[in-house]
Amino acid sequence: MGVTAGLVLPAWLTACSDDSNGPEVKYDGVVGIVGAGAAGLAVADYLISKGIKVKIFEASGRIGGRIKAIKPSDPIYNELAADFHVELGADRIFGTDSEFGNLIKLLKVPTVKFREEPTNAQDYYIINDEYSTQAEAEARGDFQALKIFRETGLAAYTGGGSVQDAAATTSDLQPILNSWLGNAYGSSADRIGANALGEALSLIEHDKKEFMLVTNPISDVLTSKYARALKRVTLNSAIKAVNYSGAGVTLTVLDTDANTESTVEVTKLVVTSPVNVLKDSSLISFSPALPASKTSALSRIGMDASIRIILEFTRNNFFKKPDGTGPAPAFIYGGVECPSYFFSGVGRSDKNLTVSLTINGPKAEELRALATDDERIQRILDEMDVVFDGKASLNIRKRFPEDGGTIISVIKDWTAEPYILGGQSYPLVGGTNDDRVALAEPIADKIFFAGEATDVTGEFGTISGAIKSGERAAEEVVAAILEENASA
Numbered sequence: 001m002g003v004t005a006g007l008v009l010p011a012w013l014t015a016c017s018d019d020s021n022g023p024e025v026k027y028d029g030v031v032g033i034v035g036a037g038a039a040g041l042a043v044a045d046y047l048i049s050k051g052i053k054v055k056i057f058e059a060s061g062r063i064g065g066r067i068k069a070i071k072p073s074d075p076i077y078n079e080l081a082a083d084f085h086v087e088l089g090a091d092r093i094f095g096t097d098s099e100f101g102n103l104i105k106l107l108k109v110p111t112v113k114f115r116e117e118p119t120n121a122q123d124y125y126i127i128n129d130e131y132s133t134q135a136e137a138e139a140r141g142d143f144q145a146l147k148i149f150r151e152t153g154l155a156a157y158t159g160g161g162s163v164q165d166a167a168a169t170t171s172d173l174q175p176i177l178n179s180w181l182g183n184a185y186g187s188s189a190d191r192i193g194a195n196a197l198g199e200a201l202s203l204i205e206h207d208k209k210e211f212m213l214v215t216n217p218i219s220d221v222l223t224s225k226y227a228r229a230l231k232r233v234t235l236n237s238a239i240k241a242v243n244y245s246g247a248g249v250t251l252t253v254l255d256t257d258a259n260t261e262s263t264v265e266v267t268k269l270v271v272t273s274p275v276n277v278l279k280d281s282s283l284i285s286f287s288p289a290l291p292a293s294k295t296s297a298l299s300r301i302g303m304d305a306s307i308r309i310i311l312e313f314t315r316n317n318f319f320k321k322p323d324g325t326g327p328a329p330a331f332i333y334g335g336v337e338c339p340s341y342f343f344s345g346v347g348r349s350d351k352n353l354t355v356s357l358t359i360n361g362p363k364a365e366e367l368r369a370l371a372t373d374d375e376r377i378q379r380i381l382d383e384m385d386v387v388f389d390g391k392a393s394l395n396i397r398k399r400f401p402e403d404g405g406t407i408i409s410v411i412k413d414w415t416a417e418p419y420i421l422g423g424q425s426y427p428l429v430g431g432t433n434d435d436r437v438a439l440a441e442p443i444a445d446k447i448f449f450a451g452e453a454t455d456v457t458g459e460f461g462t463i464s465g466a467i468k469s470g471e472r473a474a475e476e477v478v479a480a481i482l483e484e485n486a487s488a
């Protein structure tokens with residue numbers, strides 16, 4: 001296994017030019033697209049398939065948005081024990097029959113369901129600073145009750161308050177609740193609205209199975225499937241102002257390299273900016289201003305800080321129970337400083353010494369407030385050392401360990417990405433799915449909205465949700481054009 005296997009295999013990388021979106025649409029205009037993440041690329045691909053001209057403006061210097069991996073060409077890759085692409089944003093695919101799951105199937109990309117054969121990795125739990133296997137946790141009545149709440153209870157919940165209020169679990173298991181239904185949805189259980197998250201979970205139609213790509217970074221799937229869209233992307237081009245008061249749409253484009261501004265005319269525009277960018281009119285402003293229905297919806301959708309930390313260990317048996325011989329760990333849930341430790345090499349690497357930590361919401365804000373990366377890592381190691389009797393610090397991989405050494409780590413702070421500004425959208429207490437419907441609503445058949453936050457099918461905060469939102473917005477653009485053609 002390992003990364004090189006992927007690099008020699010991928011006939012599929014160039015194999016996909018899917019023209020299956022139906023007949024061409026007559027249109028002389030140009031549709032602008034703000035953002036070259038999964039949603040923006042999906043919009044572009046669909047419109048190109050209809051023969052519609054598109055221009056994608058991407059503020060950063062790369063495509064992919066919240067999809068980004070450490071690749072062999074990155075200098076840090078050679079220092080890591082990992083012999084696979086280490087994802088710094090989205091790392092798992094939800095649903096083998098979800099939008100993105102189906103795409104992966106179509107492209108025949110090698111995948112692993114890491115909790116199933118042949119890996120059979122299991123989740124472990126931290127409960128009151130003690131390390132528990134899945135079986136040990138399952139033996140507790142309060143754990144069983146929380147599991148039922150997670151699997152079916154929340155989806156059926158119609159009361160108010162936060163996820164934490166609705167779960168009403170024992171104090172012992174609050175951190176596990178927070179791992180499962182707080183951090184995993186981009187924040188903490190006391191910030192996320194129970195009603196809206198439950199509503200979203202009840203809308204999901206895929207099988208909810210989790211899996212990973214074995215040999216390729218997730219971005220390979222995007223660049224393969226959306227190859228024809230890539231040529232339409234202009235990097236380092238931030239859309240600062242959108243004026244749609246005239247017949248078309250005038251964009252003020254900031255060249256983020258040269259720090260110069262210019263204007264570009266398009267006839268329609270699809271905006272895929274994340275929620276925190278949309279909320280900040282110094283980053284993107286609209287004239288006329290966004291309608292109250294949207295600003296009101298935005299006030300009930302949160303997007304918190306999000307940090308991915310990659311740490312590696314020189315051995316992994318102390319993460320297994322009993323006596324270092326148990327099943328390989330997939331996740332460790334229940335940490336307070338870090339609610340989600342993921343063994344991202346599971347099923348992809350024979351070594352499996354890499355731990356990918358995802359820290360969202362208040363704990364990510366606390367980490368961001370610390371002065372140095374050393375302090376951030378120390379805070380995490382302190383938590384692990386309590387659970388693993390000091391073995392985390394003892395076995396952490398270092399450069400020049402014989403001289404005391406420095407810890408090898410990667411920290412990706414998503415809030416520091418100037419046109420992303422956080423992790424993923426989530427419903428605040430009092431929010432509902434209608435907020436996403438309002439956010440997605442086109443304005444004057446000229447300005448359209450996509451991006452994970454505008455998914456109305458319960459899959460916000462995911463790649464599938466982003467792609468589905470892009471396809472939905474592209475269909476809205478085509479419908480508007482057809483209507484204009486019919487009345488011309």
Ligand SMILES: Cc1cc2nc3c(=O)[nH]c(=O)nc-3n(C[C@H](O)[C@H](O)[C@H](O)COP(=O)(O)OP(=O)(O)OC[C@H]3O[C@@H](n4cnc5c(N)ncnc54)[C@H](O)[C@@H]3O)c2cc1C
Nearest residue numbers: 035037038039059065066090091092239451452461462463
């Ligand atoms: C740490 C982390 C872990 C995650 N894990 C998973 C996971 O395991 N599975 C999963 O399915 N999902 C996961 N997600 C969520 C997933 O990554 C996102 O839902 C998805 O990638 C969002 O795609 P998008 O196109 O909506 O937005 P983005 O990927 O954010 O793309 C938006 C793009 O627009 C650009 N942009 C914004 N404003 C402007 C502007 N004014 N002008 C020009 N360009 C602009 C941005 O630079 C960005 O490139 C994770 C996210 C994070 C942060």
